[in-house]
Amino acid sequence: MKLTVDVVSDVVCPWCFIGKRHLDRALELWRAEQPAGVATVTWRPFFLNPDTPEAGEPYRPFLEKKFGGPKQLEELWQRVSAAGRGAGIEFAFEKIELRANTLNAHRLIHYAQKYDTGVMSTARPKTVSLADGADGTVTPALIEALFAAQFLHGRHVGDRAVLAAVAGECGMDEAAVRSYLDSDEDAEAVRAGDAEARRLGIGGVPFFIFNNKLAASGAQPPDALLKAMCEAA
Structure with missing residues (x-):
């Protein structure tokens, strides 16, 4: 049995981090029920705040301006933090100093997925190499690391050097990643992915699509995602 999961997401969306953890659990349950099944997860770009300056702000x-003031923001953070603890996440919003432009983070994810699927071998030589002992699948680790960098450690995920460092921590060649990020390669592909999501009517994230048949919006609990997976497969 085959299952494809398309996840429309942004690394600066806390609900997307929760949704990612819920998806991980749902996939564990699905694989337990379908030991011969094959699940493929593809991460699609979405700009939660498309007007973010390139250097951040x-x-x-x-x-506070977006949600109506300090009190409203604190209440929102409390709700998100409570939901996060249920997914094993201890949000550290107080560590985040800059609102990040996520174009380069999405480019990095795009690049890692090309590496994992071997697409780069037909287009041009692979310039991302894995560290000794890495298992050859960098995207899952990278996605988790980018969310952790943003929400657990307060690192600026709009900064190319930070992104390259995170990639290096996931077993990728940091210098090669930095060279890629310093170019504009795949920038238009990422922008087109965001535009396609909006054309399909996706206005919020996370958004999950299973086998191009069923969709789930928001940080749905694992059992709800599992139900959609089984129905789609």
Whole structure:
């Protein structure tokens, strides 16, 4: 049995981090029920804040303006933090200093997925190499690491050097990744992916699509995602 999962997401969306953890659990349950099944997860870009300056801007002032003031923001963070703890996430919003432009983070994810699927071998030589002992599948680790960098450690995920460092921590060649990020390669492909999501009517994330048949919006609990997976497969 085959299952494809398309996840429309942004690394600066806390609900997407929760949704990612819920998806991980749902996939564990699905594989337990379908030991011969093959699941393929593809991460699709979405710009939660498409007007973010390239260099970023102060995080808390932006959110206070967006949500109506300090009190409203604190209440929102409390709700998100409570939901996060249920998924094993201890959000550290106070560590985040800059609201990040995520174009380069999405480019990095795009690049890692090309590496994992071997697409790069037919287009041009692979310039991302794995560290000794890595298992050859970098995308799952990278996705988790990018969310952790943003929400657990307060690292600026709009900065190319930070992104390259995160990639290196996941077994990728940091120098090669930095060279890629310093170019504009795949930027238009990422922008087109965001535009396609909006054309399909996706206005919020996370958004999950199973076998191009069924969709689930928001950080649905694992059992709800599992139900959709089984129906789609």
